[in-house]
Amino acid sequence: MNKKDLHTWCGVPVDDLLDHPDRRVALRLCADRAEMARLMATELVEDIRAAATENRPFRVIVPCGPTGWLEPFCRLVNEQSVRLRHVEVFHMDECLDWQAKVLPRAHPYSFRGYMQRHFYDPIRPELAVPEGNRYWLEPDTVDEVLDAISAAPIDLTYGGWGQDGHIAYNQARRNALSTVTVDELRTSSVRIQENNVDTVIALAQRKLGGAYQFVPPMSVTLGVREVLSARKVRLFSDTGGWKQTALRVALFSPQTAEYPITLLQEHENALLTATVETADHPISRHPEWAFDV
Numbered sequence: 489m490n491k492k493d494l495h496t497w498c499g500v501p502v503d504d505l506l507d508h509p510d511r512r513v514a515l516r517l518c519a520d521r522a523e524m525a526r527l528m529a530t531e532l533v534e535d536i537r538a539a540a541t542e543n544r545p546f547r548v549i550v551p552c553g554p555t556g557w558l559e560p561f562c563r564l565v566n567e568q569s570v571r572l573r574h575v576e577v578f579h580m581d582e583c584l585d586w587q588a589k590v591l592p593r594a595h596p597y598s599f600r601g602y603m604q605r606h607f608y609d610p611i612r613p614e615l616a617v618p619e620g621n622r623y624w625l626e627p628d629t630v631d632e633v634l635d636a637i638s639a640a641p642i643d644l645t646y647g648g649w650g651q652d653g654h655i656a657y658n659q660a661r662r663n664a665l666s667t668v669t670v671d672e673l674r675t676s677s678v679r680i681q682e683n684n685v686d687t688v689i690a691l692a693q694r695k696l697g698g699a700y701q702f703v704p705p706m707s708v709t710l711g712v713r714e715v716l717s718a719r720k721v722r723l724f725s726d727t728g729g730w731k732q733t734a735l736r737v738a739l740f741s742p743q744t745a746e747y748p749i750t751l752l753q754e755h756e757n758a759l760l761t762a763t764v765e766t767a768d769h770p771i772s773r774h775p776e777w778a779f780d781v
Contacts, residue, residue, distance in 0.1 A: 489737075489741070489744065489746055489747075491779070491780075491781045492781040493740075493741070494733075494736075494737070494741075495771065495779055495781045496740075497736040497737065497739070497740040497741065498732075498733060498736050498769045498771040498772060499769075499771050499772050499775070500736070500740075500769075500772055501772050501773075502517075502764060502767050502768040502769070502772065505517075505739065505767055508739070508740075510740055511739050511740065512738075512739060512740060512741075512750075512753045513738060513739060513752050513753050513758055513759075513760055514758065514759045514760065515739060515759075515760050515761075515762070515767070516759065516760075516761050516762075517761070517762060517763070517764055517767055518726075518761060518762070518763050518764070519763070519764060520726075520763055520764070520765075521556050521726040521763060522556070523763075524554070524556065524557075524724060524726050524761065524763055525554075525556035525557045525559075525560050525726075526557075526560055527761070528554070528556070528557035528560075528561070528646070528724060529557045529560035529561035529563075529564055530560075530564065531722070532548075532557070532561060532644075532646065533561065533564050533565065533568070533570055535548075535643065535644060536570060536572065536574075536575055537570060539574060539575075539643065540571065540574055544574070545574050545575070545576055545640070546574055546575045546576070546643055546644075547575075547576045547578070547640060547641070547642050547643050547644075548575065548576070548577060548578070548642070548643060548644045548645075548646060549578045549579075549580050549642060549644070549645040549646065549647070549656075549710065549714070549715065549718060550577055550578070550579060550580065550603075550607075550646050550647075551580055551581075551646060551647040551648055551656075552579075552581075552599035552602055552603055553648050554648050554724050554725065554726055554727070555602070555606065556726060557724075558606045558607050559606070559610075561607075562606075562607070562610040562611055565611055565612075565615055566610070566611065566612050566615070569612075569615065570615060571615050572611065572615055572616055572617045573615075573616075573617075573618060575617050575621060576617075576621045576623070576636075577617055577621060577622050577623065578623045578625070578633060578636070578637060578642070578710070579599065579600070579603065579622075579623060579624050579625050580625065580645075580647060580656040580657075580709065580710045580715065581599065581625060581656045581657040581707055581708065581709040581710065582598075582599050582600060582624070582625050582626055582707065582708050582709075583595075583597040583598065583599060583704035583706070583707050584627070584680065584704055584706040584707055584708060585704055585705070585706065586704075586705050586706060588627055588680050588706050588708075589627075590626050590627070591704055595704070596695050596696070597691060597695070597703065597704050600624050600626070608622070623636050623637075625678070625708055625709070625710065626708060627680055627708055630678050630708070633678065633710075634677070634678055634714075637710075637714055637717070641717075641718075641719060642714075642717055642718040642719065643718060643719055643720065644718055644719065644720045644721075644722065645715050645716070645718040645720070645721045645722070645723075646722055646724075647715070647721075647722075647723050647724070648723060648724055648725050648727075648731075649723050649725055649731060649734055649735070649738070649749045649760075650687060650690070650731075650734065651686060651687070651690045651730045651731060651733075651734060652684065652686060652687070652734065652746075652747065652748075653734040653737055653738060653746075653747030653748050653749035653750065654687070654748055654749070655712065655715055655723065655748055655749055655751075655752070656709045656710045656711075656712075656715050657681070657683070657707040657708075657709030658673070658676060658709060658711065658712050658715070658748045659681070659683065659684045659687055659748070660684065660745065660746050660747060660748065661673075661745065662684055667745075668745050669745060670743050670744065670745050670751070672745075673712055673745045673748055673751065674712055674713070674716075674751055675711075675712075675713050676711035676712045676713060677710075677711035677713050677714065678708070678709065678710055678711055678714070679708070679709065679711065680706065680707070680708045681706065681707060681708075681709070682705060682706055683703075683704070683705055683706060683707055688700050688703045688705060690730055691703045691704075693730075694727075694730075712748060712751055716751065716752070716754075716755055719757060720757045720758075720759075721752060721755050721757065721758040721759070722758075722759050722761065723749070723752070723758075723759075723760050723761070724760075724761045724762070725760075725761075725762050725763070725766045726762075726763045726765075726766060727766060728763070728765045728766050729770075731762070731766050732766060732767070732768065732769045732770075733769070734747060734749060735760065735762055735766060735767060736769060737749070737750060738750055738752060738753075738760060739760075
């Protein structure tokens, strides 16, 4: 990536992002994590109710993170008696150990364990998503999940983005002997892969006090093809500095396999939502900093 362009994108003041003439994908801002969590929970409940009113299934790809929306979502469902019997949930990715095996459910990076405890268990049983409508992506369920996704349109992809602009676990591919083009990334499908070093470091910092030795080094993920097949794509981030540069690239860069999030630009109904902290960038606040660009 051209460093001069990157410096320009990172130098845009946060207050100028929403109306910037060069922005390539829709953006909205939230004041903080609490506001974003409420927004995510409320909008998902509204979409679920709309599908029920139309007497149709609601098919959604969901992440394990951001996680702030889970508690308010479950609370809204329970307090308002929102039935989830018509909801089909496709979990977008899962961490794996070095032998590509699933993790114990109690592991902090077992997405299945976390979502079971925080997304399914808190819901009143009479309202819950049926067991048969919960599609967990694991090495031995790949064909089942792909068949189920292809059976009917996906209504919504909910998710976040990574420090390298990954969507689901579609990371920037950094193998010098096996590069991918934007076209290949666009058509990528479910796969098992090694995680990038920076992904491991980011996960270590987030939950494990920097202990990268305990971070699962592999993952299984839906491909960009499945993620972007949804009628609506809504990606969110409330994690500040780890995601600031990826957001600027998503907003301003031409499509590039170095930052998979840039492929959102071709989706007809995509929206990025960031906290102000995540949308801000330190380079924009320090014009005196000198860089070789």
